[in-house]
Amino acid sequence: MSAETLTRRGFIGVSLLAGGGLLFDLSVPMAARAADGQPIVVTAFIRILPDNRVVIGGKNAEIGQGVKTSLPMLIAEELDVDWAQVTVEQTHADQAIFGGQSAGGSRTTPREWLPMRQAGAAARAMLVTAAATRWNVPAEGLTTASGKVIDRRSGRAIAYAELAAAAATVAPPDPAKLKLKDPADFRIIGKPIGGVDTPAIVAGKPLFGIDVALPGMLHAVLETCPAFGGKLKSANLDEVRAVPGVRHVLTIKGDGQAESLFDGVAILAESWWTANRAREALKIEWDDAGKTGFSTASYERQAEERLAGAAESEVVRSGDVAAAFAGAAKVVKARYSYPFLAHGTLEPQNTTALFKDGAIEIWATTQNPENGRALVANALGLPPAKIRINLTRIGGGFGRRLMNDYMVQAAAIAMQVPGTPVKLLYNRKDDFRRDFYRAGGWHGFAAALDGKGRLIGFRDHFVTFGTDGKAGRGAELSATTLPAGLVEHVLFEQSVLATNLPMGWLRAPGSNALGFVFQSFLDEVAEAAGKDLPALMLELLDEPREVTSGGRGPAFLTGRARIVIDKVLAMSGWADRKALPAGHGKGFAFYFSHAGYFAEVVEVSVVEGQPRVLAVWVAGDVGSQIINPLNALHQVQGSVIEGLGQALAGQRITQVAGAVEQENFDSHPFQRIDATPRIEVAFVTTDYPPTGLGEPALPPVIPALVNAIRAATGKRIRGLPVDLASQPA
Template sequence: MNNPAPQNPSRRAFIRNSALLGGGLVLGVYVTQTDTFKHWIAKPDEAADSVEFKPNAFIRIAPDGTVTLISKQPEIGQGIKTSLPMVIAEELEVDWRDVVIVQGDLDPVYGSQSAGGSRSTPTNYEEFHRLGATARNLLIQAAAQIWQVPADNLQARDSAVHDPASGRKLSFGELTTTAAGLPLPPPGEVKLKDPKDFKLLGTRIGGVDNPAIVTGKPLFGIDVQLPGLRYATYVKSPAFGGKVVSANLDEIKALPGIVDAFSIDGTENLKGLLPGVAIVADSSWAAFRARQQLRIVWDEGKVAEQSWADFSRQAQALSKQVGAEVLRKDGDTDAALKTAAKAVEAAYQYPFISHASIEPQNATVWFKDGGVEIWAPTQNPEAGQKIVTETLGIPKEKITLHITRSGGGFGRRLIPDYLIEAVAIAQRIDAPVKLTWTREDDLQHDQYRAGGFHFLRGGLNEQGKLIAWHNHFITFSHPVFKDGKNSLELGSGANLSGDEFPGRWVENCLLEQTPLACGIPMGPWRAPRSNVLAWVFHSFIDELAHAGGRDPLEFRMEILGDQGFLPGSGEQGIPYDVNRMKHVLQHVAEKAEWGKKTYPRGQGQGIAFHFSHRGYIAQVAEVTVSPDGKLKVDRVVVSTDIGAQIVNLSGAENQVQGSVIDGLGALMFQELDIDKGRIVQSNFGDYPMIRIADAPTRIDVHFLKTDFPVTGLGEPALPPLAPAVCNAIYAATGIRVRQLPLSRTDLSWS
């Protein structure tokens, strides 16, 4: 096989020369400039002069039969460290009990290593199948060579190659030396398994880290320990954009256990190294105690003039003005609304919220041997490496980045501000340094889910059909530092696509967008954009259905119509398969017995659906609201279409259940106030999270297997939850929820 030479010859040599302890077979992929995956084998004779083995290929089979599989994507609780190796193991025909999973460090040999947007599975699924199948093919060829029989007569299963005719078998470990010496088969000759023959995929496999997690073993970034480790805390301006004027650094340096204290000028990049004061100590306790005595004079800048109350006033005023950016314009919405049999208007709003992951941001950094070594719970190691190079001028070949398990991410750890802070501090210290944010740091210096305001109008004809839809979205932009200057850019998740449902399904549609300039950093929050747009759109659709005397399910099916597949349009175009969505909607209605139950006052059902991150999801919520306004979600029924194969049934169910609970927590409780350019809330005492008593009593999860590519599941099951619950609240009480969180609405009834 003629593989094109990689752009970096030393990188290829490094892969080829990875040592094989005691011999063995290593099979991996490397990525060319065009991101085309090519298989590569490191053979024993090519690795004999190596001193150390590093698992820079995805598969290693040792002579003792142990199969080591590399998990290249960061594990943030989505289960990818278990599920992606399962794909290789399925094709390889290895007994899962023989498998060891190793987290891969950042390395170009693995291709993209970010974890976000539910992309890890769809971007790796087919390639990992081919990788496992190629290894299986080589092992079968090796056995055929040893036995001098046709390879087509042999079978691989349970970590061995079997000869059905003679009853002989050779374990994978016994075949490694011979297999490693064989030429790669042409890609067209590598046959993948028929999905009907899968034995591992679709079963319930516990997370590979579960035993370590429940026994408290060190797995997370915050657990990293190194000889001579120092501990750091970093204090930034309470108002975003603030700079250090002065600080009592000499007093801090004189405190017990303090190694150093110094200010860092930082940059104007809200997603990078902000100005602040670092304290480095011989224990985290000493660092945090010294922080309590730190006195800093800040120049808080112009952002200190901003507040949520003022944003709300501006949004109300802007909603009545013309001149907004038009995202979609079909027909004549104003004329249709004037002639509509019924017209409905409503305003919806939602606040900024935090990611609030259990493990605060942290990173450990060690400058040694002319380079820098980093341990970080990151979702985007490439971005971390890049920001270190761009901010501090350290060449990327001098940066080693170890990816630790993350104690929650939800999009927060895609942004490497905490990582660059740790590197900037550690380069001043002649020892490894661990930076740990406090919970207050984490809440008050997050990259937040943006708030927003939607001013909606809808019109129905005499038959109750939707004929007009108008949404004026007041959103937020923040400064982005590029090319030496600040420019304004819409916050992550703070944009509206003209392709969002129900826009292109309505003959008279006007979608507008007006951004407010804001100094608060914004970043992706689980199912960006969809997590709030689904609530707004499906809540208002429910209002329109009830206004027209229509069944909410029937009304939605009518809007979807019979358009089949809709390709995306424009820069943010979203392709949409109407038939898939109708399928999950009908399925969830059937499983929830939609419309077949009679509920007393205070109980009701609500329905919603949404397409995001390639997944088609519909949900029905059943709720009870007591007369004094206490909400209990009794049951949530979820139907999903994420393609032809569920990789790990246990992990998939956990993802859907977690999405439902996470979505409910955000709906019920989460809210940040902004005053004087800073976040008012500081800890879980004033930023409550969902507790067990508020979780749904029952969550029914259904997966529809369809003939479509496999997709991810970490995000698409969250967006429909909020509108399904709010629509159920209306059915139970007649109270319409138009502001988040739910604590802003009095749900009591009599």
């Protein structure tokens, strides 16, 4: 149903439940439009039960970002029920019913902030109308609280459940005329509320994809070529079929696309342990010609050659860059780099699938279910309507589960054993060696300063990975990356290297790497200009103004940036940083990404060449309302910890002969509890719609860290992961 054809009857459907109670089927239009120009229609279910409890559908994928709690909070607030009355149930995936259900890009909050509130307000309005009719009084004289309609004049009250039958006959309200609550009256929004799944998680109850168990289910493992893209030539299938406990050994014919299927051999057994051990007996010959020439050493040689020569293309050019550098009083140059990274989700990729009677049912840990539906439909030759996707809780996504290769693989295996449920589960080696990696990159920077130390020109030659001269997924450099838009003369150029590694989005895509290189280099520029980085940034931000995005995201507002910078400087005692003892230092960074403005300060101590983070201060602006302060704090803390791990824990993906070397957490480690610092967080509320929090707090922490190391040791970190021993003074 499009926004143009949406009627009030289409906006909300109401029906009685068996045994009493009321079901609201709410289709709420959103003013914003999707990237393809089509209207977004968001749907949610509200069930009011006979005992006046309320069941609210959690429609979006839950990966720990908290939407299974925060979106129902929005509905419950406007419905005017107590949170203690609410039970949240995960819905299945169906955008025709529920609207968008993806989880990525910190888009859920801005996309759902208004529609979910409208959903609750619409249901409340119909219940009020039903009560007004019953009591023969004007609806304007009635109010609501705790799941009841109250007559203010007489003091009488009636529970929502008692109004079910009458409300089912009420004409749905015009969404444009709905009156939403004044934030001053919020009783749920803005309150710290624990995650609805937390009690079950603590108790070890089955919620995750890895927990799915169906009668008669077989467990599957899948072996593919170590060098991405290799094709199956031969395998000792009969020998593996003879392993006790193995039920099937199947070949999978791929389409050559990492997003869906590579060639492979699947082993199905009565237990996953049996299937995984049977895999050791596999002897496979692969056709990997053209794939084994890719290696980390080769990439590094090529990058050096590209940086030394002319760039392949321009990303953005403004002003007269050549003249700015020719007339500069001082030119600062430096090269920065960062490696490929894996996602390393705690729960390995998995999907359970059952193919029966020409249709398939899937239980999936997916951040992007409709993309998975389309891929499965194409791979199996099924109509999308024949594919049901049940959403499970996800044990870590960070962007990995925006790709649905494991869903397609499970479906392709299940189709070969009709009527038998099949659970495909990666082992840890699979998970690291069959990822969609954060792309590595190299940057050749130059900055021009005038005689007063002002930044007048900026250049970047960016070398990364992609095809046909275009950067790959998640490796793009935006033409609006700061300081573009703040400096008159800017040139961003790009060169692209070939790789067989599939690339994907890692938490704060693009920004997780660009924040490091740009803010670290600008710290060098500030030092050369005789000032600190906050002073340079505030000078560039100047008077409050809007820097347009060119239609690719929200505009950047310099005034909002200045506020969070000032806030974090005050929080961290930045002015007193020079009083720190020897071997200690504070570093600063600011970054704007995913519509969030974040400034951060990191304090480190360096003892015997080992940096230890002592404290991190974070100031953020994500709009006018923090929906769930408890979850918001956790999101920021998690972003900081993840960013520190990318820099300090030794994370990097390396490649030899077309294959990834890392295969577990020992060779791609993550931040440990004992290395986690004190993290202080402050939110600055501004008069702008709320935006997401899953990502924008991550990018500033890495440059703030390396800038702090510079302050503590005098050494510049220009490559990740941090290795002080290899850095000259």
